[in-house]
Amino acid sequence: MISLAGxxxxxxxxxxxxxxxxxxxxxxxxxxxxxxxxxxAVVTKSVGLTPRDxxxxxxxxxxxxxxxxxxxxPNPSYLAFQQEIDLAREGGVPVVASVFGSDPSExxxxxxxxxxxxxELNLSCPxxxxxxxxxxxxxxxxxxVTRAVKRAVGAPVWVKLTPxxxxxxxxxxxxxxxxxxxxxxxxxxxxxxxxxxxxxxILGNRFGGLSGPAIKPVAxxxxxxxxxxxxxxxxGVGGVGCWQDAAEMILAGASAVQIGTALSGGYQVFRDIAAxxxxxxxxxDMTLEExxxxxxxxx
Amino acid sequence: MRPASSVIREVLEETESVRTLRLDHSFDPLPGQYMMxxxxxxxxxxxxFSGPDLITVQxxxxxxxxxxxxxxxxxxxVRGPLGTGFSLTGRSALLIGGGVGVAPLAFLxxxxxxxxMEVTSLLGFRSTSEAVFLDxxxxxGRVVLTTDDGSEGICGHTSAGLCExxxxxxxxxxxxxxxxxxxxxxxxxxxxxxxxxxxxxRYIKCAIGVCGSCCIDPDGIRVCVEGPVIRADRLxxxxxxxxxxxxxxGPDVCKSVH
Numbered sequence: 001m002i003s004l005a006g007x008x009x010x011x012x013x014x015x016x017x018x019x020x021x022x023x024x025x026x027x028x029x030x031x032x033x034x035x036x037x038x039x040x041a042v043v044t045k046s047v048g049l050t051p052r053d054x055x056x057x058x059x060x061x062x063x064x065x066x067x068x069x070x071x072x073x074p075n076p077s078y079l080a081f082q083q084e085i086d087l088a089r090e091g092g093v094p095v096v097a098s099v100f101g102s103d104p105s106e107x108x109x110x111x112x113x114x115x116x117x118x119x120e121l122n123l124s125c126p127x128x129x130x131x132x133x134x135x136x137x138x139x140x141x142x143x144x145v146t147r148a149v150k151r152a153v154g155a156p157v158w159v160k161l162t163p164x165x166x167x168x169x170x171x172x173x174x175x176x177x178x179x180x181x182x183x184x185x186x187x188x189x190x191x192x193x194x195x196x197x198x199x200x201x202i203l204g205n206r207f208g209g210l211s212g213p214a215i216k217p218v219a220x221x222x223x224x225x226x227x228x229x230x231x232x233x234x235x236g237v238g239g240v241g242c243w244q245d246a247a248e249m250i251l252a253g254a255s256a257v258q259i260g261t262a263l264s265g266g267y268q269v270f271r272d273i274a275a276x277x278x279x280x281x282x283x284x285d286m287t288l289e290e291x292x293x294x295x296x297x298x299x
Numbered sequence: 300m301r302p303a304s305s306v307i308r309e310v311l312e313e314t315e316s317v318r319t320l321r322l323d324h325s326f327d328p329l330p331g332q333y334m335m336x337x338x339x340x341x342x343x344x345x346x347x348f349s350g351p352d353l354i355t356v357q358x359x360x361x362x363x364x365x366x367x368x369x370x371x372x373x374x375x376x377v378r379g380p381l382g383t384g385f386s387l388t389g390r391s392a393l394l395i396g397g398g399v400g401v402a403p404l405a406f407l408x409x410x411x412x413x414x415x416m417e418v419t420s421l422l423g424f425r426s427t428s429e430a431v432f433l434d435x436x437x438x439x440g441r442v443v444l445t446t447d448d449g450s451e452g453i454c455g456h457t458s459a460g461l462c463e464x465x466x467x468x469x470x471x472x473x474x475x476x477x478x479x480x481x482x483x484x485x486x487x488x489x490x491x492x493x494x495x496x497x498x499x500x501r502y503i504k505c506a507i508g509v510c511g512s513c514c515i516d517p518d519g520i521r522v523c524v525e526g527p528v529i530r531a532d533r534l535x536x537x538x539x540x541x542x543x544x545x546x547x548x549g550p551d552v553c554k555s556v557h
Contacts, residue, residue, distance in 0.1 A: 026511040026548040029537075030519035045511060045548065053546035057343030058335070058376075060505040062300050071510060076549030087516075195376060197304035200339040202376075264507045 002281045004040075004274060006288060008256040009182030009233050010156025011094045011118055015040035015274050016288065017246065020237050020260035021098035021120055021160065022046065022071065028087025035091020038270030042088060043258065046098040046122040047075040047114070048131070049106050055127070056204035061193050066212020066239065067261050068191045070127040070205035073100060078110045085116055096120050096158070102130045104148035112152040119155055121145060123171075124162035124187030126209045133162040133187070139174035146178025156181035158235065163215075163222055164190045172226045172234075182233040184258065185222045189215050212261040213239045220252045227253025228296055241269065243276025250277075253293040302337045302376030308352075310371055313431045316358045317399055318367060322377070325351040329384025330407035331475075331498045331528040335506045337376030341365040345503040347475075347527075348380065349402035350409075355431070357399040381506050383528045385496050389470020391417040394436070395484055397457045397476025398424060403498055404475050405432040408439040419443075421464060423457025423480065426450045458483045467491060474498065474531070482540030485531045495531035499539065502546055512548060515539060 004015035018041040024030040025045035034042045054074030061068050075081070078099070088095045097116035101107035111119045123142055125132025135141045142159060149157050159175035161168055163186035172183045188209025193202045201207075219238025227234040236254030240246050241262035249257045262269045281288065309321035326334060328348040336354065337343040342362040349355040356366050369375065385407050392411045394404040401422050408418045418439040424430045427450040436442045443460040444452030453459050457480045466472060466488045474481045475498040485495060501513035501522040508524035515522060516537040520529065534540070542550040 023509050024511040024514065024519070024521070026544070027514045027516060027519060029516045030511050030514040030521070033519035051547040051549060054504070056341070057504060058302065058337055059343070060507065060510065061302070062507065067507075067509070069505070069510070071504065074504075074512065074547050076547045080549045193301065195302065195304070195339070197374065198339050198376075202302065202337075204342065261509065264509045266508075 002278050004277060004288060006255070009118065009158050009235065011041060013040040013256060014093065016250070016256035017270050017273055018096070018235070018256060018258045019043055019263070020258035021122065023260040023263050025098070026084070028084035028090070031084070031088035031095065032091030034267060034270070035088070035093040037267035038274060039093060040256070041094040041096060042091060043096040043120055044081070044085065044088065044098050045075060046073055046100045046125065047078045047081045047110060048073060048100045049077060049110055051075065051077045051080070058202055058204060061202045061208075063193060065214035066210055068193055068203065068208040068210050069188070070203040070208035072205060073125060073128045073131060078113045082114055085114060094118065098122050098160070100125065100131050102135070104145045107145050108148045108152035111149045116155060118158060118181070119149060119153060120158045120160050120184060121149060122160055124160050126162065126164055126188055126190040127205050127207055133164055133190075136162050136171070137165050139170045142171050143174040143178040146175050146180050150179040158182040158184050160184040160187055162187050163218055168222050169225050169229045172230050176230050176232050180232060182235055182255070183226060183230065184235040184237060185226055186215070186219045186238045189218065211239070213241065215239045216245060220248055223249055223254050224252040224295060227293055240273070241265070243273045243280065246273050246277055247280055247291070250288070250291050251293070251295040253296060255292060300378055302335070302378050304374050305377045306374045307369055307371055313355065314429050317355060317431055319349060319353055319355045320366070320369070322352050322354070326377075326380045327351060328380035330403050330410055331385040332380040332382050333527060334377050334379025334381060336366070338362055338365040338369070339376060343376070345506065347403040347498065348406055350406050353406075355399060355402035378506060382523060382526055385473055385498065385528050387411055387414060387416065389416070391469045392419070393464065393466060393469040393472045394418065394420040395457060395472060395474050395476070396420070396422050397480040398429070399431065400476030400498070401432055401436070404473060405435040407473055408436060412439050419464065419469070421445070421457060421460045423460065423476070456480065456483065458487055461487055470494065471496065478540060478543065485535065485540075492532035492535060493530060496528050497531055497534060498528045499526055499534070501526070502544055512544065512546070
């Protein structure tokens with residue numbers, strides 16, 4: 001089998017497929033399971049300064065083309081989370097801690113309080129007041145938070161970007177300027193679903209984030225634009241459910257691919273996609289490196 | 300799936316704090332499966348089926364209090380049936396239930412009888428005034444009853460009734476109730492774990508196996524889709540019976556009542 005291993009954003013990965021933040025990332029055991037079941041790295045659920053229970057339910061609604069979720073950043077606080085990261089490491093792959101905060105000092109405090117293989121800054125959650133996209137839609141904030149965390153930790157720092165802006169490239173450049181080792185694109189698209197029988201917004205938080213197949217074309221476009229403009233790696237995420245989706249991300253310029261919503265079909269998605277990518281590379285007589293960004297060179 | 304709208308056809312008062320709701324259509328569930336019940340504007344919570352169109356609710360928190368404010372003709376949002384159900388195996392079944400946890404077992408016992416299995420039940424309640432579905436269980440076969448306060452049956456926890464029965468004589472044991480009760484029974488039935496199916500409870504949010512809030516240690520089993528019915532030999536090595544995670548994901552020590 002052809003090697004899918006490579007260096008991405010400061011980490012050595014056995015394959016470029018990662019468990020995305022917020023998916024099966026609350027417990028060390030479920031993260032380790034993703035590693036054992038074929039992921040190249042795992043990203044934890046976002047953790048912050050203080051415990052949060054998250055939004056009332058429904059927290060997830062499945063629509064025909066994906067999911068809309070508004071979990072509301074539930075987490076036990078970073079002080080209670082190191083044990084989960086340590087357990088997650090037993091999966092045998094790098095563990096990336098997703099962290100959130102309301103300002104540069106909160107981000108730094110949370111990140112420097114954790115030991116992880118890398119950090120992913122959640123500057124993009126679309127459904128939590130004062131956090132995520134509420135600060136991450138301004139390039140100046142992205143740069144400032146990134147710089148603060150880079151100063152505070154020794155591990156690589158990735159920045160997860162929101163697509164709910166007119167210019168995601170501006171956010172990516174800000175992250176790069178702040179010293180990010182990679183950007184991750186995209187977080188969910190701000191969305192809503194309404195119960196036709198009752199007129200109630202379905203999600204407890206009314207608004208949530210759309211993920212799954214519906215957003216893949218948006219994610220592909222963002223990855224394509226970002227990888228053309230940035231010098232640092234772009235990690236693609238959004239609607240990847242099969243090897244063709246992952247291939248499309250890599251052709252658009254992604255150095256690695258995260259998988260989230262597709263986990264609702266089971267953990268075997270990692271092995272299925274890895275096998276499909278390997279076969280594709282053999283058939284095309286191409287390396288992963290040669291494949292990356294091919295769509296840009298074709299246009 | 301989006302939540303479907305379902306109208307409450309009947310409200311049955313079981314005890315002062317337990318009610319059964321009959322909804323307007325059968326969900327064709329397996330006993331042990333659950334639905335996500337959305338009380339609009341309040342919350343969405345997992346509820347076991349106590350019959351094909353029945354759910355049985357104990358008033359414990361804001362969401363269940365809101366369910367108690369609903370009446371015949373009101374509607375709720377429903378997603379389901381979800382998760383794994385009990386699997387009927389062998390010729391003789393021992394049902395062991397505690398508190399409102401007996402509800403899915405009554406449903407299971409009726410299905411077991413319908414396929415010709417022998418059904419014996421060991422049921423524990425805090426007090427006789429909190430006993431539910433005794434008539435349903437008595438129609439199925441022998442019932443051993445325990446109450447914490449001794450107001451009826453054997454005085455003590457559910458496991459105190461095990462002295463009246465030989466668990467090893469049954470092909471399959473089905474468990475549902477407070478976690479410490481189930482843990483107690485599993486420990487007392489050592490060596491029989493592969494014949495015990497337990498319907499367990501965790502903090503279920505997404506109910507589709509992605510959010511991770513219900514995963515249990517040490518294997519990361521997703522209770523919402525790989526459970527809630529789990530064989531006891533997969534429950535003995537980790538968090539079950541020792542701690543459980545709350546809405547934030549942080550672990551809390553198991554309490555005797557939940």
